[in-house]
Amino acid sequence: xxxxxxxxxxxxxxxxxxxxxxxxxxxQAIKGGVTVVQxxxxxxxxxxxxxxxxxVKKITDEHNIPLIINDRVDIALAVDAAGVxxxxxxxxxxxxxxxxxxxxxxxxxxxxxxxxxxxEADGADYLGVGAMYATNTKTDARPVTLEELKEIKNSVHxxxxxxGGINMNTIPEIKTCGIDGIAVIxxxxxxxxxxxxxxxxxxxxxx
Numbered sequence: 001x002x003x004x005x006x007x008x009x010x011x012x013x014x015x016x017x018x019x020x021x022x023x024x025x026x027x028q029a030i031k032g033g034v035t036v037v038q039x040x041x042x043x044x045x046x047x048x049x050x051x052x053x054x055x056v057k058k059i060t061d062e063h064n065i066p067l068i069i070n071d072r073v074d075i076a077l078a079v080d081a082a083g084v085x086x087x088x089x090x091x092x093x094x095x096x097x098x099x100x101x102x103x104x105x106x107x108x109x110x111x112x113x114x115x116x117x118x119x120e121a122d123g124a125d126y127l128g129v130g131a132m133y134a135t136n137t138k139t140d141a142r143p144v145t146l147e148e149l150k151e152i153k154n155s156v157h158x159x160x161x162x163x164g165g166i167n168m169n170t171i172p173e174i175k176t177c178g179i180d181g182i183a184v185i186x187x188x189x190x191x192x193x194x195x196x197x198x199x200x201x202x203x204x205x206x207x
Contacts, residue, residue: 004066004082004105005035006126006181008202009161010188011070012040012056017189023055025189030063032198034188035181038085038107040070053079068107073099083107085128088115093122107161111142116152124158128183131164132174136186149177171204 010029012022019025026037037060041049053069057079060067066082069075073096076084083105086096093108100106108119109128116127129149131141141164153160162174163183174182182205184198191197 002103002105002125004126004159006159006161007035007206008033008198009036009038009128009163009181009183010034010198011038011163011183011185013185013189014041016186017194018192019189019194022052023059025194026056027059027063028194029188029198030059030065032188032195033202034065034198036066036068038068038070038183039081046072046075049075050078053081057081066105068105076100076104083125085109093119093124097123109163110152111144111148113148113152113155116156120156120158126159126161126180127152127156128161128163129179130162130183132162133165133170135165146173146177149179153177153179168200168204171201175205 014022017025039053039056053075057067068083068085069081070085071090073084085107087109093106096106105125107126107128108124110116110119119127129152130144132144159180161181161183162179166182166184167187184201187201188194188197
């Protein structure tokens with residue numbers, strides 16, 4: 001499943017969501033136009049993560065939306081997710097590729113040009129670049145300027161998804177960078193009407 005539309009990339013966050021469950025949050029966001037879902041769980045057991053991933057994958061499969069698992073290669077393989085997203089402190093992309101196989105998606109977080117080039121060389125399918133703006137969801141995120149984002153975009157040949165503080169106010173700037181998609185968390189999952197929030201973000205980014 002490599003022909004991915006990265007336009008509106010949702011990252012889950014149970015601490016921010018307005019919905020009662022992750023599953024509800026994901027389904028509402030998909031109905032609003034989300035094109036990729038990344039399941040992020042930092043503070044739950046492997047068993048709980050696995051069971052949640054199975055439930056979420058049932059929803060993403062019903063809507064034909066790829067499910068990416070954050071960090072956990074084992075969970076991604078266990079539930080047959082579309083792929084995995086890793087950070088700079090996780091296993092190298094080249095190693096993850098060997099484990100997960102050629103058919104799965106490997107995404108890599110990058111904040112520097114050298115990291116982006118290395119990830120591409122190691123077999124990454126796309127890059128998550130940021131944090132573009134200050135964000136409460138990742139307080140230790142390294143800042144990336146619009147100029148750095150454009151430089152990375154012009155230096156690699158794989159899709160670029162910008163992440164970090166992307167919302168209705170910051171989208172106009174991000175749109176000018178010619179990237180392949182935006183990753184959004186609180187601007188969708190924390191809103192009262194998740195479906196409408198996703199729809200509004202998608203319209204603002206694509207029109």
